[in-house]
Amino acid sequence: MKIVTTIKEVKETINEWRARGLSVGFVPTMGYLHEGHASLMKEAKKQTDKVAVSIFVNPTQFGPGEDYDAYPRDLDHDAAMCEAEGVDLIFHPSVEEMYGKNYNTYVNMETLGDELCGKSRPTHFRGVCTVVTKLFNIVNPDKAFFGQKDAQQFVIIKRMVKDLNMRVEVIGCPIIREEDGLAKSSRNTYLSAEERQAALILSQTIALGLDMVKNGEKDVNTLLTAMKEKIETEPLAKIDYVEVVDGETMQKVNTIEESVLVAMAVYIGKTRLIDNFMYEF
Ligand code: AMP
Numbered sequence: 001m002k003i004v005t006t007i008k009e010v011k012e013t014i015n016e017w018r019a020r021g022l023s024v025g026f027v028p029t030m031g032y033l034h035e036g037h038a039s040l041m042k043e044a045k046k047q048t049d050k051v052a053v054s055i056f057v058n059p060t061q062f063g064p065g066e067d068y069d070a071y072p073r074d075l076d077h078d079a080a081m082c083e084a085e086g087v088d089l090i091f092h093p094s095v096e097e098m099y100g101k102n103y104n105t106y107v108n109m110e111t112l113g114d115e116l117c118g119k120s121r122p123t124h125f126r127g128v129c130t131v132v133t134k135l136f137n138i139v140n141p142d143k144a145f146f147g148q149k150d151a152q153q154f155v156i157i158k159r160m161v162k163d164l165n166m167r168v169e170v171i172g173c174p175i176i177r178e179e180d181g182l183a184k185s186s187r188n189t190y191l192s193a194e195e196r197q198a199a200l201i202l203s204q205t206i207a208l209g210l211d212m213v214k215n216g217e218k219d220v221n222t223l224l225t226a227m228k229e230k231i232e233t234e235p236l237a238k239i240d241y242v243e244v245v246d247g248e249t250m251q252k253v254n255t256i257e258e259s260v261l262v263a264m265a266v267y268i269g270k271t272r273l274i275d276n277f278m279y280e281f
Pocket of ligand 1: 028029030031035036037039040145146147148149150173174175176177183184185186
């Protein structure tokens, strides 16, 4: 497994693979890798000949006052996990390598970022779309693998690839959870023991919502009221949002009749955690 820090080295390696007729799978990450990331690498391994992983805490997707500086980083641990998963290349660039002097170009989404995380983090998806476009141009993968844990991000990336005629195929992979249900996240490391326990309210509320929808609940207000009441039973939890949006347009709906995304962001202490489920009819 190679670990490289420059765009030039990535392009050289990938060109060499392409010259040998090998297909390339790509898993973009911000590092501090866990089983959720590993599941994407496993899927990439299954579907493509060579697997590249990027590890880059992307400053442009963090807003002012967010956790860019505090975001956990551990390259040795990440490299060991990638090696164990049979990854062929890690791209670990510096901020300067990605956003050089006089950097001036951004990729903006129109309405898909209006609700959910885009509402609470107004510049977030601009940063995500920009870095993912740059990474796609650098790695030039056949397939790229994203987790449903960041469901809005997944829908946005798929839209961007279609709208901008990019050649990559975007593959979605299911949410990986801890045994007790908490969705795995690099940010779980911020939680104290008491907060870790309190964080279960997210997955428990997702389970409640999914049950209600499966049992035929169609009214979004009734669903959201029940979910919010459940979250409010946990004193350490503070709701950022709980919303139901159309699975494709990401706009709010009043009735559950088409494919929907039910998603939430909840602060547990100072840590903002997300969880969701998609429901298709
Ligand atoms: P991040 O490093 O948090 O930016 O995540 C990189 C990729 O891993 C994204 O496509 C995430 O959706 C995915 N991912 C993160 N956590 C999980 C999880 N618990 N299950 C599945 N995929 C995940």
